[in-house]
Amino acid sequence: MAHYDLIVVGGGAGGTGAALTAGRLGLRTLWIEKERTPGGTGVQSLVSVWQPAVSEGTLPRELAETLAARGQAHYISPALDTPSGCPLYRRDPGAAYTDTLRRWADAERGLIGAGVAYTPEAMSALLVKLAAEAGVELWIDTVCLQAHTAPGTDGLRRVIGLTVDRGGQRERVAAGFYVDATGDLAVARSTGCETVWGRESRDAYGEPSAPVEHEFRLNGWTLCFECRPGPDLVALPTECFGHDGDSAHISELPDGTLNVNLVYQLPGEVAWRMGPEQAREALLGNIARRWPRVQAAYGLEGYGITRVAARAGVREGPRLVGRYVLTEHDVRAGKRGSHHPDCIAWTDHAMDRHSPDGGCLESEQGPVGVPLRCLQPGEVDNMLVACRGASFSSLAASAVRLQRTMIELGEAAARFIAGSRQAPEQREMTR
Numbered sequence: 001m002a003h004y005d006l007i008v009v010g011g012g013a014g015g016t017g018a019a020l021t022a023g024r025l026g027l028r029t030l031w032i033e034k035e036r037t038p039g040g041t042g043v044q045s046l047v048s049v050w051q052p053a054v055s056e057g058t059l060p061r062e063l064a065e066t067l068a069a070r071g072q073a074h075y076i077s078p079a080l081d082t083p084s085g086c087p088l089y090r091r092d093p094g095a096a097y098t099d100t101l102r103r104w105a106d107a108e109r110g111l112i113g114a115g116v117a118y119t120p121e122a123m124s125a126l127l128v129k130l131a132a133e134a135g136v137e138l139w140i141d142t143v144c145l146q147a148h149t150a151p152g153t154d155g156l157r158r159v160i161g162l163t164v165d166r167g168g169q170r171e172r173v174a175a176g177f178y179v180d181a182t183g184d185l186a187v188a189r190s191t192g193c194e195t196v197w198g199r200e201s202r203d204a205y206g207e208p209s210a211p212v213e214h215e216f217r218l219n220g221w222t223l224c225f226e227c228r229p230g231p232d233l234v235a236l237p238t239e240c241f242g243h244d245g246d247s248a249h250i251s252e253l254p255d256g257t258l259n260v261n262l263v264y265q266l267p268g269e270v271a272w273r274m275g276p277e278q279a280r281e282a283l284l285g286n287i288a289r290r291w292p293r294v295q296a297a298y299g300l301e302g303y304g305i306t307r308v309a310a311r312a313g314v315r316e317g318p319r320l321v322g323r324y325v326l327t328e329h330d331v332r333a334g335k336r337g338s339h340h341p342d343c344i345a346w347t348d349h350a351m352d353r354h355s356p357d358g359g360c361l362e363s364e365q366g367p368v369g370v371p372l373r374c375l376q377p378g379e380v381d382n383m384l385v386a387c388r389g390a391s392f393s394s395l396a397a398s399a400v401r402l403q404r405t406m407i408e409l410g411e412a413a414a415r416f417i418a419g420s421r422q423a424p425e426q427r428e429m430t431r
Contacts, residue, residue, distance in 0.1 A: 001173065002030070002173050003173075003175065004027075004137075005022070005027040005029065005177065005421065006022045006027045006028070006176070006179065007032065007173060007174075007178050008029060008032065008179045008181055009032045009179070009180055009181060009187050010032070010033065010180065010181030010387060011031065011034075011040055011127075011181075012038075012040020012041055012181060012183065012406065013040055013042065013404070013406035014179075014388075014410040015031065015182075015386070015387070016039075016040075016059070016127055016407055017386065017406065017407035017408060017409065017410020017414070018413045019138075019410070020059060020134055021059065021411045022418065023131065023136035024134045025418040027417070027421070028135075029134075029137065030136075030139065030173060031136050032142045032162075033138070033140050033142065034142060034143045037124040037140060038124055038127045039120065039123050039124040040183075041313055042118075042123060042403055043121070043123055043124045044309065045223075045309045045314075046120055046259060047261065047309075047403070048117060048119065048123065048253070049076070049089070049116065049118075049259055050064070050100065050117075050118075050404055051112065051115055051402055052101065052102060052113040053101070053103055053347045053349040053404065054346050055101060055346070055347065055404040055405065056345070056408065057404060059407050060404040061097050063123070063126065064100075064116045065097055066126060067119070067122055067123065067126060071254055072123075072254055073116060073123075073254060074091050074116075074117060075091070075095035075097070075100060075116060075117075076092055076114060076116070076117050077105065077115075078090075078112065081299075082298045083297060083298070083299050084246070084297040084298065086247065087111060089250065089251040090252045091117075091252050091254075092114055097116070100113070100114045100115055103348050115251065117259065118254070139164075141167045142165065142166040142167070143186075144182070144190070145165055145170070146190050147159050147162055147178075147187045148160050148161045148162070149191050149380070152381050153381065154381075156381040157380050158382050159191060159380060159383050160174060161173065161174035162174070162178075162187070176382065176421065177383070177384075177421070178383040179383070179384050179417070180383060180384070180385045181406075181410060182389070183314060183317050184318060185319075185385065185387075185389045188380075188383070188389070191377075191380050191383070193321075193378075194320070194321040194378065195319060195320055195321060195389075197218070197317075197318050198215055198216040198218060198394060199215040200394060201213050201214045204393070205393055207328040207329065209361065209395055210394075210395060217267065218271075218315075219353055219354050219355065219397075220264045220265060220266055220267055220271075220315065220355055220358075221267075221268055221313065221315070222262055222263060222264065222266075222283070222312065222313045222315075223280060223283035223286075223308060223309055223312045224260060224262075224309045224313060225260050225287060225305050225306075225307065225308040226253070226257045226258065226260065226305070226306050226307050227257070227258050227260060227304060228256065228303060229302050229303055230302075230303070231304045232305045233304060233305065234305045234306070234307060234308050236285075236287060236288035236305070237281065237284050237285045238288070239288075240285050240286070240288050241285035241286050241289060242266060242282065242285070242289065243264060244293065245293070246290065246293035246294050246297040247262075247297075248260055248261060248262050248263060248290075250298055257306065258300070261313075262287065268314070268355070271312065276311060287308070315388070316394065316397060317388070318389055319388075319390070319391065319392055319397060320377060320385045320389055320390055322376050322377055322385065322390065322391030323373035323378055323391070324371050324373035325374070325391050325396075326374050326396040326400065327393045327395065328351065328395045331351055331368050331395070331399050332365065333368075334363045334364065334365025334367060335365050335367075336367050336369050337367075337368060337369015337370065340371040342371045342373060343370060344370060344372045344408075344412035344416075345370040345405055345408040345409050346405075347363075347368055347370075347400050347402065347405045348367040349405075350362045351363075351395050351396070351398045351399040352399065353395075353398050368399060370390075372412065372416060373391070374390045374392065375409060375412070375413055375416075376391075384416070386409040386412075388401040388406065
């Protein structure tokens with residue numbers, strides 16, 4: 001059985017931050033990804049645009065600037081020259097990465113600031129290259145089937161190994177530490193860690209925007225697509241479904257193609273019940289319903305759809321109930337999480353629920369801090385969770401789930417684990 005210092009499960013944003021940082025810090029690292037290429041939602045779901053938000057991670061800047069230097073990423077700002085007056089995010093030659101760390105370009109008019117748009121395939125190729133350079137062993141087409149545990153200290157358990165399916169073959173691997181960076185918490189749930197789905201009741205954490213009773217309602221799913229001048233190259237269903245608005249988030253990619261995110265299409269809980277294949281068909285039907293309206297609103301009548309994402313963009317799934325749960329109170333408190341001693345990531349993105357009763361609540365007191373304890377399960381002492389399923393309430397998760405913040409969580413997880421290997425007593429510091 002192969003043994004590593006760290007096994008990172010999940011090739012999305014959190015896994016990227018954890019695996020690359022750990023490799024660079026000298027940890028013998030195995031990085032496991034179920035798809036055939038890393039990159040997660042940004043690559044598989046074509047969510048290849050980073051919204052403006054505070055970020056102190058070093059890896060996101062490196063990725064953006066490396067791709068920009070190659071012409072495979074650029075910075076975008078809102079242009080208001082559309083028939084509807086809705087912003088279309090065009091390349092901004094005068095912008096730099098630092099401009100993307102400021103949420104508002106014009107708060108009075110509600111204009112979001114500069115963002116980063118990248119070519120999905122280029123991002124994936126860069127991650128593979130950086131992993132190899134850092135000495136990280138990357139296993140693609142590999143699924144975690146089961147996590148194995150044994151008694152640890154202070155009544156906690158330790159993960160002692162994983163059984164994985166690697167290209168149809170079962171293998172057993174082990175490490176001193178683990179990071180669960182999967183959207184469905186494959187490792188944490190397998191170890192029996194406490195998790196929660198949906199919206200907590202108001203009594204759970206006293207959040208003023210929470211429902212009175214617990215609700216199985218999840219942030220919505222979206223199927224992104226790309227378009228450029230010319231005919232449609234993708235056949236859409238003749239049956240149309242769901243929401244019929246003309247709103248979208250449209251961004252210019254480095255090759256001039258437009259990335260279209262219809263923002264809200266299908267309630268998350270409905271999509272989870274349908275399953276990925278049936279949900280994708282429903283989302284395609286919603287694209288068929290709305291695309292003519294979007295074309296008219298944004299002046300894109302001569303544009304055709306060139307490709308649709310391989311899988312839907314999922315914003316919310318199960319979430320860990322860890323040693324600290326980030327809530328709406330933290331978002332409202334802002335001030336860089338100064339009420340916590342152990343913040344390891346920051347964002348000033350809004351609480352943004354994509355649902356029929358959605359809406360945004362901005363972090364008016366400044367950036368929100370995410371404590372390390374949000375990554376730490378209460379039941380296991382050698383595993384961290386660094387993904388959208390970390391220990392957040394449903395409301396708080398809607399603010400911190402974006403890619404750069406997840407990369408930053410992964411970076412912090414790797415640094416903490418590297419320090420813990422040198423000084424095991426550090427693992428006690430937040431208990």
